Amino acid sequence: MLRLERRPQNSRTMMYLSPVFALALTLAAGVVLFSIMRVDPAEALYAFFIEPLTTTYGITELGVKATPLILIGVALAIGFRASVWNIGAEGQLTLGAIAGGGVGLALYEVEGFWVLPLMLAAAIAGGMAWAAIPAFLRTRFNANEILVSLMLTYVATLLLSYLVHGPWRDPGGFNFPESRVFHDAATLPIIVDGSRLHLGFALALFVVVATWVMISRTLIGFQVRVIGSAPRAGQYAGFSQNAIIWLTLLFGGACAGLAGVVEVAGPIGQLLPSISPGYGFTAIIVAFVGRLHPLGVLLAGLLMALSYLGGENAQISLNLPLAVTGVFQGLLLFMLLACDVLIRYRIRLRTRSAT
Amino acid sequence: MSLEILVATILTIITAATPLVFAATGELITEKAGVLNLGVEGMMLTGAVTGFATVFFIDNAVLACLAAMAAGMLTALIFAFLVLGLQASQVATGLALTIFGIGLSALLGQNMVGIAYAGLPKLYIPFVSDLPVLGPLLFNHDALVYLSLALPLAVAWFLYRTRAGLILRAVGDSHDAAHAIGYPVIAIRYMATLFGGAMAGLAGAYLSLSYSPMWVENMSAGRGWIALALVVFGTWRPWRVFLGAYLFGGITILQLHAQAFGIAVASQFMSMLPYIATIVVLVLISRDPTRIRLNAPACIGKPFHPAA
Amino acid sequence: MHKRAFIKVLSGTLAAAVLATGPVSAQDPTKVAFVYVGPVGDHGWTYRHDVGRKAVEAEFGDKVETTYVESVAEGADAERVIRNLASKGNDLVFTTSFGYMNPTAKVAKQFPDVKFEHATGYKQAANLATYSARFYEGRAVIGTIAGHMTKSGIIGYIGSFPIPEVVRGINAFTIAMRKVRPDAQVKVVWVNSWYDPGKEGDAAKALIDQGADIIAQHTDSPAPLQVAEQRGVYAFGQASDMRAFAPKAQLTAIVDEWNYYYVDRTRAVMEGTWQSQDVWLGLKEGMVEIAPYGDAVPEDVRAAADSVKQAIIDGSLHPFQGPIANQAGEVVVAEGETVSDKDLLGMNWYVEGVQGELPK
Known part of the structure; x- marks a missing residue:
């Protein structure tokens, strides 16, 4: 039997080594899984992890796919540190897309450098407004933010559906459920020629750095950490729990809203009935796999994005069904989350002598 | 609304609420022990496909339900090992379990698509089942519906009337104190998590064997998430969770009826109603903070390590 | 080749028995790809398109190679998937949902030598045809x-x-x-x-x-x-x-009967007679039965x-x-x-x- 023994302090070595172990274990699990599927494991693993990155286009696509995950993951990580459970980032993303995209449509064919910043600001406001509802209901009426934020996700999705099926349809689009394609002034600039990598990726990197500075260098970051680990101590120190709830939820809403508008004003280019394949939920995993640290979230977001690209690629190159991708992704995440145990614990063989 | 329509509507609400009751009550026990498992959707789907496959291969409804429960427990065991054995983050592991379960069920069900099953038999009691109104309303359901009615009763009795229930709550409220008294915190959490898995699996079996007897990928369509929300909605009380499931199911069905009546409101707004109603009712019942705090397990989601 | 070398090393380390197999036929098969909006196990829309894909395989045997990508969200992901399929040497790409219209049109512009067919949309180009059924x-x-x-x-x-x-x-x-x-x-x-x-x-x-x-x-x-x-x-x-x-x-x-259409269009690519078109076929042509x-x-x-x-x-x-x-x-x-x-x-x-x- 194995036994966990608490380390006197967290192991720095293991902080860097544990993802390596996790990857090794995932590869081993992958060999078993793909052998069962009667696919050459080497080819499958190559298709998953290496092939998507063999072209410049592939690498830029990694950035495109990771952008919303990183943006939302970073913000959620702050909330999770303070034990504020915003699991409705998907809804806040949708509201961001509606608000930002709505501005873009209202200013259709209006030229000017200010159109895009206005869209971004509207999206941030939209995401924050949607997150303000659980914040208000939690601080004022004590209503649990898990439920409120989750339920509002469904409401947001239906609201978007109503808009693109009804009033916001493209007038020249035969009543199909999609908006006009945004004009150039309402579209994010591309930062690598010939690719889809857009300004949103740079924004995401900026948010990573800014958040890092905020939590490590400012009083707010300190308060978040204290409230999260010892709420009572935080209250004695005079930190307001309500203020932290408002702050973390609004920050989460702002980043999710931003992620929403960079998707629609970036790679999508218009409003559609569905604009996110669950980025708001996936970002929760990204936040934890990144150990709630901005830099960790950046890496975790890229890895998660790679696993999606790899899954598509495995379907294209090897005809592996999507179901296998899901199982493999699950395994990868299990291993990554499990191996972090090594940072705080030693694993020992259980001996009979003790007790 | 005539009596006949009323009865029929209530019957529809019962079938819509039953899977939610199973999954939410199971998750309630898990959470009461201090473990937050967000992987309900994944466990439900694994249960659904396993139940359907069992009926397909050995044509025995009881075994199919048991197999679905076992499948739910197995997936819950993966989760429990990671979060209890290896101290992994509960929120993230639960979400990973959902991704895993969606993939696994699709993989297992590849050859089950397009196969028909008649559905679980209704329990017919001579004479009583033929009564007008009461007959269809009370005495003409399949066994799982009756089980879902008994479940909150059993769980409420277990939690508040038995010593084991007291210990389970103690573990969820303060694992350090429970450990100091000598209760096996980790073992109890394992069991609570497995129970949650079994009930999610059974909810899945209800979907694929009774609600819409077939297997198609992703057929739970988000019901696992609703179940999670209902536990919070019910403030960790079995009967309130049960009522929540009926409220949610009820409004879902009523908005369909309203549409069929020809109400001139965009259907998207009608579809929002169950979600908005859940929030509104939660706000109304949450206003008294002391009552909520007493029910919410204090240690939910927090890792425990019995270090000396 | 870099990829082969990598695989060999990986195969060796993992002691995997099977080696990568390459195509051996004298003539390269025609490659046909499909992009699906749902899972092939939905027993509905996507399932029927996949039945059509299998009909293409049954008709042409090893003269054709088909690929599909399922559950591709109608958002940012679609363009990447379609582009990847085009860049991986597919000769003909079917995109089977309305929401793929703009991404398909965009990729079609970038890959003039690849033929595209988009279901239920209204944008055509020299290498982009549209098809739909009069259900x-x-x-x-x-x-x-x-x-x-x-x-x-x-x-x-x-x-x-x-x-x-x-x-x-x-x-x-x-x-x-x-x-x-x-x-x-x-x-x-x-x-x-x-x-x-x-x-x-x-x-x-x-x-x-x-x-x-x-x-x-x-x-x-x-x-x-x-x-x-x-x-x-x-x-x-x-x-x-x-x-x-x-x-x-x-x-x-x-x-929904896509079989004939998919077989016909694949044959047209093989014979070099494929042309862009906008068709809306019904009971007469057997696309609706x-x-x-x-x-x-x-x-x-x-x-x-x-x-x-x-x-x-x-x-x-x-x-x-x-x-x-x-x-x-x-x-x-x-x-x-x-x-x-x-x-x-x-x-x-x-x-x-x-x-x-x-x-x-």
Whole structure:
């Protein structure tokens, strides 16, 4: 039997080594899984992890796919540190897309450098407004933010559906459920020629750095950490729990809203009935796999994005069904989350002598 | 609304609420022990496909339900090992379990698509089942519906009337104190998590064997998430969770009826109603903070390590 | 080659037995790819396209190589998937959902040598064809059956989303039904999903409770048919022949039949005769089929349905032939006129006999 023994302090070595172990274990699990599927494991693993990155286009696509995950993951990580459970980032993303995209449509064919910043600001406001509802209901009426934020996700999705099926349809689009394609002034600039990598990726990197500075260098970051680990101590120190709830939820809403508008004003280019394949939920995993640290979230977001690209690629190159991708992704995440145990614990063989 | 329509509507609400009751009550026990498992959707789907496959291969409804429960427990065991054995983050592991379960069920069900099953038999009691109104309303359901009615009763009795229930709550409220008294915190959490898995699996079996007897990928369509929300909605009380499931199911069905009546409101707004109603009712019942705090397990989601 | 070298090393370390196999045939096979919006296991829309893909494989054997990517979200992911398929040497790429229109058009511009085919859209290019099925022709046939078979005069219609495709189907059904039974009404319930068996079944129950004795659907799962079977009313299958799910209740089904089209277009690429086009094919061409009638359909109703089908096939009947009245009872399509394809494509109004209102 194995036994966990608490380390006197967290192991720095293991902080860097544990993802390596996790990857090794995932590869081993992958060999078993793909052998069962009667696919050459080497080819499958190559298709998953290496092939998507063999072209410049592939690498830029990694950035495109990771952008919303990183943006939302970073913000959620702050909330999770303070034990504020915003699991409705998907809804806040949708509201961001509606608000930002709505501005873009209202200013259709209006030229000017200010159109895009206005869209971004509207999206941030939209995401924050949607997150303000659980914040208000939690601080004022004590209503649990898990439920409120989750339920509002469904409401947001239906609201978007109503808009693109009804009033916001493209007038020249035969009543199909999609908006006009945004004009150039309402579209994010591309930062690598010939690719889809857009300004949103740079924004995401900026948010990573800014958040890092905020939590490590400012009083707010300190308060978040204290409230999260010892709420009572935080209250004695005079930190307001309500203020932290408002702050973390609004920050989460702002980043999710931003992620929403960079998707629609970036790679999508218009409003559609569905604009996110669950980025708001996936970002929760990204936040934890990144150990709630901005830099960790950046890496975790890229890895998660790679696993999606790899899954598509495995379907294209090897005809592996999507179901296998899901199982493999699950395994990868299990291993990554499990191996972090090594940072705080030693694993020992259980001996009979003790007790 | 005539009596006949009323009865029929209530019957529809019962079938819509039953899977939610199973999954939410199971998750309630898990959470009461201090473990937050967000992987309900994944466990439900694994249960659904396993139940359907069992009926397909050995044509025995009881075994199919048991197999679905076992499948739910197995997936819950993966989760429990990671979060209890290896101290992994509960929120993230639960979400990973959902991704895993969606993939696994699709993989297992590849050859089950397009196969028909008649559905679980209704329990017919001579004479009583033929009564007008009461007959269809009370005495003409399949066994799982009756089980879902008994479940909150059993769980409420277990939690508040038995010593084991007291210990389970103690573990969820303060694992350090429970450990100091000598209760096996980790073992109890394992069991609570497995129970949650079994009930999610059974909810899945209800979907694929009774609600819409077939297997198609992703057929739970988000019901696992609703179940999670209902536990919070019910403030960790079995009967309130049960009522929540009926409220949610009820409004879902009523908005369909309203549409069929020809109400001139965009259907998207009608579809929002169950979600908005859940929030509104939660706000109304949450206003008294002391009552909520007493029910919410204090240690939910927090890792425990019995270090000396 | 770098990739092969890498695989060899990896194979060695992992002691994997199987080596990568490369194509050995003298002539490279024609590569055909499909992008699906749902999982192949949905037993509905995507499932039928995958049946078509398999028909291509069966027809050409090892002269063809097919690939599919399933559950591709209609958002940012679609363009990448389509582009990857194009850059991986596929000769022909089918994108099988409306939401792929703009990404397909964009990628088609970047890969002029690859042929693209987009289902249900309206943007063409020299290497981008569009194809769609006149499912509404099938709806006219089942509407005829419904008109004969309904006793209550109320038909329940389960809709997915209020888009022209679905509205067109509801109207074609209603027009045909009221030719047989002028007082019959169609009640529509939208479930806001293509694919949620539980909710589709619940919608069917609600409609039956409100007096519908026949259920028609424009959603993907057989759940409404199962409900109809349990409740002892009739229903129509969608996308596939769903008789197995409702042996008594299914009167017939509208079957999506992509096989011939996919085989034809693949052959055209092989023979070098592929040309861009915009086709909208129906009962005549076999892209829409009517499944065998259920036992409950009496002889005279079969004959009536067959004659409507035949009339549509030989062109003597158009499902949207005037006079057609709107919900207010005003004649909007005069006698002797028919609704043009362009107006059909964007249809967003209900004909007389449909209850409820469309969002504007």
